[in-house]
Amino acid sequence: xAEPAPEPALRASSLSQAYGESWVLRDVSFELPAGGTLxxxxxxxxxxxxxxxxxATLLRPSSGSVxxxxxxxxxxxxxxxxRLGYLGHSPLLYRDLAAAENLRFHARLxxxxxxxxxxxxxxxxxxxxxxxxxxxxxxxxxxxxKRLAVCRALLHDPEMLVLDEPLANLDPAGADVVAPxxxxxxxxxxxxxxxxxxxxxSGADRVLALTREGSVAFxxxxxxxxxxxxxxxxxxxxxxxxxx
Amino acid sequence: MxxxxxxTLAIITAALIGAGFALVxxxxxxxxxxxxxxxxxxxxxxxxxIALAGFVIGGIHAIRHLRTGDPVHDMRAYVSIHTSVxxxxxxxxxxxxxxxxxxxxxxxxxxxxLVSFLIVFLLYATYYPLRYAIPxxxxxxxxxxxxxxxxxxxxxxxxxxxxxxxxxxxxxxxATADGGLPGDMWVGFLVCFAGIAMLWLTLxxxxxxxxxxxxxxxxxxxxxxxTARAGGGVGARIAPGTANVPS
Amino acid sequence: xxxxxxxxAVATILGKDLRVELRTLQSIPAMVLFSTTIYVIFRFGLDxxxxxxxxxxxxxxxxxxxAALLAINRLFVxxxxxxxxxxxxxxxxxxxxxxxAKALALLVYLTILELFAIxxxxxxxxxxxxxxxxxxxVVLLLNGALATTxxxxxxxxxxSTARDLIGPLILLPLLVPPMVAASAAGxxxxxxxxxxxxxxxxxxxxxxxxxxxFLLIGWAVFDFLLED
Numbered sequence: 280x281a282e283p284a285p286e287p288a289l290r291a292s293s294l295s296q297a298y299g300e301s302w303v304l305r306d307v308s309f310e311l312p313a314g315g316t317l318x319x320x321x322x323x324x325x326x327x328x329x330x331x332x333x334x335a336t337l338l339r340p341s342s343g344s345v346x347x348x349x350x351x352x353x354x355x356x357x358x359x360x361x362r363l364g365y366l367g368h369s370p371l372l373y374r375d376l377a378a379a380e381n382l383r384f385h386a387r388l389x390x391x392x393x394x395x396x397x398x399x400x401x402x403x404x405x406x407x408x409x410x411x412x413x414x415x416x417x418x419x420x421x422x423x424x425k426r427l428a429v430c431r432a433l434l435h436d437p438e439m440l441v442l443d444e445p446l447a448n449l450d451p452a453g454a455d456v457v458a459p460x461x462x463x464x465x466x467x468x469x470x471x472x473x474x475x476x477x478x479x480x481s482g483a484d485r486v487l488a489l490t491r492e493g494s495v496a497f498x499x500x501x502x503x504x505x506x507x508x509x510x511x512x513x514x515x516x517x518x519x520x521x522x523x
Numbered sequence: 524m525x526x527x528x529x530x531t532l533a534i535i536t537a538a539l540i541g542a543g544f545a546l547v548x549x550x551x552x553x554x555x556x557x558x559x560x561x562x563x564x565x566x567x568x569x570x571x572x573i574a575l576a577g578f579v580i581g582g583i584h585a586i587r588h589l590r591t592g593d594p595v596h597d598m599r600a601y602v603s604i605h606t607s608v609x610x611x612x613x614x615x616x617x618x619x620x621x622x623x624x625x626x627x628x629x630x631x632x633x634x635x636x637l638v639s640f641l642i643v644f645l646l647y648a649t650y651y652p653l654r655y656a657i658p659x660x661x662x663x664x665x666x667x668x669x670x671x672x673x674x675x676x677x678x679x680x681x682x683x684x685x686x687x688x689x690x691x692x693x694x695x696x697x698a699t700a701d702g703g704l705p706g707d708m709w710v711g712f713l714v715c716f717a718g719i720a721m722l723w724l725t726l727x728x729x730x731x732x733x734x735x736x737x738x739x740x741x742x743x744x745x746x747x748x749x750t751a752r753a754g755g756g757v758g759a760r761i762a763p764g765t766a767n768v769p770s
Numbered sequence: 771x772x773x774x775x776x777x778x779a780v781a782t783i784l785g786k787d788l789r790v791e792l793r794t795l796q797s798i799p800a801m802v803l804f805s806t807t808i809y810v811i812f813r814f815g816l817d818x819x820x821x822x823x824x825x826x827x828x829x830x831x832x833x834x835x836x837a838a839l840l841a842i843n844r845l846f847v848x849x850x851x852x853x854x855x856x857x858x859x860x861x862x863x864x865x866x867x868x869x870x871a872k873a874l875a876l877l878v879y880l881t882i883l884e885l886f887a888i889x890x891x892x893x894x895x896x897x898x899x900x901x902x903x904x905x906x907x908v909v910l911l912l913n914g915a916l917a918t919t920x921x922x923x924x925x926x927x928x929x930s931t932a933r934d935l936i937g938p939l940i941l942l943p944l945l946v947p948p949m950v951a952a953s954a955a956g957x958x959x960x961x962x963x964x965x966x967x968x969x970x971x972x973x974x975x976x977x978x979x980x981x982x983x984f985l986l987i988g989w990a991v992f993d994f995l996l997e998d
């Protein structure tokens with residue numbers, strides 16, 4: 280399904296995002312080749328989640344230009360419907376529906392053949408929730424909900440994964456189960472927010488570091504980033520903030 | 524809009540309204556049945572027609588806003604509706620005065636046009652709390668436009684249904700026994716109508732200018748702030764809400 | 771990627787809503803209870819035990835209207851709080867499907883409410899139920915008006931900071947024309963001496979026109995309510 284696109288998977292230039300009267304992202308530019316992985320790092324409040332919501336077409340960019348899988352936002356956002364797998368802080372699951380019912384709902388919305396029955400069973404099996412298929416989401420632990428949300432995001436085999444701290448709320452066992460599912464794959468581009476700098480540098484092709492003000496600290500191939508320099512964005516920024 | 528054009532507009536408006544009132548009071552004869560009080564017709568009816576037209580114009584701006592995403596259309600829709608709501612207050616007050624003079628009561632329920640107008644007014648009055656309840660400027664504009672479109676379609680429907688439900692007792696000044704308004708009354712009415720229409724337009728232009736200016740001011744202020752604080756990062760960028768959102 | 775047809779998307783969302791309602795019973799029982807209580811309040815507020823004509827119609831229709839507001843207030847709460855708006859925007863589905871599904875869900879809720887509320891109304895207030903039969907098309911078309919405007923205004927209210935206030939505030943004036951039409955028709959149908967069909971067809975026509983116009987408006991603009 281995911282044919283390699285000639286254009287980069289992501290391209291943003293001078294993207295700025297306002298929330299009411301204040302700027303959350305300032306003049307952010309980056310590019311990610313098709314099939315690659317972009318890790319977004321930065322201190323709390325740097326606008327990482329906002330950036331991912333923009334890339335997932337859930338927020339309209341305030342200014343600057345962004346294109347995802349060759350579609351310009353927000354004008355061509357509709358072309359991306361059904362091609363992105365978004366995993367944010369909110370699981371996008373109904374509390375009063377059972378695990379399998381939630382997935383079936385999404386499978387139908389994505390027009391999967393035979394309501395994706397096989398795919399649902401397979402995914403539930405792989406995240407270790409097969410025995411919980413008829414448990415309501417409202418009765419699940421945070422870790423289980425997260426695993427179910429991973430199934431939801433992967434259900435339609437998206438061309439691009441937009442992952443906001445995908446391993447948060449998971450215990451080490453859960454993380455081990457989920458990580459390979461969300462890992463790099465041929466023809467699938469990924470953008471992920473993480474606080475784990477080491478993982479970002481080893482698992483990604485490019486790293487985008489944001490400052491506390493929401494502007495770019497650096498943007499570089501992961502291999503060329505010095506881990507200490509990457510870690511310093513967390514402290515350096517507070518230092519600069521204190522001096523100003 | 525540049526201040527000279529605004530001034531010209533204001534002068535034309537004042538001249539037309541002055542001329543209209545002069546005609547109505549000193550030249551147009553008193554209406555046979557109702558006497559002097561009927562002269563409120565030259566104020567009440569134009570105000571009502573212009574207010575309703577303004578609501579519909581607001582709806583048209585709202586359609587253009589949703590189509591283009593350009594916030595200037597939202598601002599026009601807002602200013603049109605806002606001005607019409609103010610006119611609406613005047614319509615209800617003049618209507619009540621006319622009702623008191625004609626029927627001896629401040630409000631009459633079997634008068635379909637006035638009742639319809641009240642319902643339309645009540646609907647548009649909710650436009651303000653709606654806008655205040657949505658903090659995000661862009662979303663506020665979109666929702667307000669959806670409201671303005673629905674309400675614009677509501678106006679004719681409402682008049683139709685209320686008229687169907689009630690007997691016709693409005694002073695049919697346009698349709699008297701001998702076939703309509705006499706010529707001199709028409710002249711008075713048309714001049715007043717033109718004056719009130721120009722008043723609406725002038726108020727809309729004034730408010731649009733005021734809004735643009737204050738938006739520009741806060742943009743400049745933000746630019747100053749931005750250069751001072753973030754070392755020129757986004758200083759020059761357009762302010763949200765007033766920005767031309769890329770679409 | 772090819773999404774599902776609009777019809778199938780509507781069926782999916784409607785099925786989800788009805789399943790959740792059946793499981794949690796959040797709206798319908800409250801509407802039934804609420805309507806019965808309103809009857810009792812009208813009985814004392816009007817100080818009447820038997821009703822006919824305009825008064826009877828007024829009590830019935832205002833009760834349905836208020837009960838409908840309860841359901842309309844809750845209609846999109848789960849979508850906002852549990853991510854339904856986002857989920858639908860990520861899916862290859864037309865936003866219109868959400869509008870149609872929610873309008874249909876409201877229609878179902880109102881029909882179930884009326885299966886209880888109309889017989890109870892008969893039992894409480896009417897001498898004879900002969901006028902209620904021709905009243906059914908009127909009530910069904912009024913349901914259409916409540917469903918289309920409700921599904922259009924509810925997401926606006928739900929995404930505002932004052933959901934409980936904004937919904938009824940906008941909906942009540944917006945619903946005056948269908949209430950006027952339905953009341954005018956009902957006042958003749960529920961006369962003590964038996965139904966009078968004067969202007970019956972025109973009132974049904976006016977209600978149908980209102981439903982059709984708001985269905986079209988909802989269809990045309992609903993996508994704009996889903997963007998962020």
